[in-house]
């Protein structure tokens with residue numbers, strides 16, 4: 001999809017951090033963006049904020065209805081809504097609290113699957129676009145912790161590992177309908193979520209990067225997202241966006 005002008009897009013987690021930067025970049029490229037978030041942000045040119053809890057099916061369906069009424073069915077879907085969740089598998093108080101573990105899975109994994117599948121079902125009814133008969137593209141957000149899980153990150157790792165694993169699977173399943181599926185696995189990015197990362201962990205991650213040795217900027221993420229949207233040959237891939245860092249155990 002080379003030309004994004006007038007194309008409807010959905011971005012979850014669109015009120016903050018990586019999702020906000022992506023919503024802004026899509027809108028600047030001419031897309032009509034619905035920014036879904038638990039705490040919706042301010043309206044801006046090309047961006048319609050919508051309240052949505054991705055972990056609740058009825059809330060997702062209602063937000064997709066509202067986005068469709070305003071912009072038509074989305075051909076671009078970017079899932080950025082997510083929560084952190086530090087907890088040891090076995091800590092001082094014993095084995096992990098399964099309710100806390102499940103909460104991270106519910107938002108990060110099931111929320112992504114819910115939006116991806118509900119949006120894809122609508123997208124499948126759209127006319128295909130020349131020259132490849134593409135109907136649309138879905139970009140999910142994994143994390144490099146999916147591959148180098150750090151101590152205390154089990155629930156988060158499980159949620160992001162599943163998102164990574166589903167990329168090729170969903171791409172294969174949606175291929176007959178001309179829908180591509182991709183994922184970005186970010187390293188450490190400068191967002192409100194990263195503000196909760198302890199300074200010594202930030203120092204370790206940025207100093208272990210190959211180059212450049214800094215936080216990623218949300219705009220770096222948004223750039224990749226737009227490239228993925230525009231380039232029809234990218235499909236079924238999880239792309240690390242991390243300045244080459246490999247995470248330590250903690």
Ligand SMILES: NC(=O)c1ccc[n+]([C@@H]2O[C@H](COP(=O)([O-])OP(=O)(O)OC[C@H]3O[C@@H](n4cnc5c(N)ncnc54)[C@H](O)[C@@H]3O)[C@@H](O)[C@H]2O)c1
Nearest residue numbers: 013016017018037038053054081082143188189191192193
């Ligand atoms: N920042 C990083 O270093 C980093 C690294 C790897 C992966 N990620 C992933 O990138 C994504 C975006 O993270 P970010 O750093 O921009 O965080 P952020 O906290 O700035 O933004 C996340 C947004 O998701 C929203 N959200 C949370 N739960 C929701 C729910 N149930 N329904 C709808 N919206 C919900 C929040 O309100 C928030 O606006 C997340 O999936 C995160 O796991 C971030």
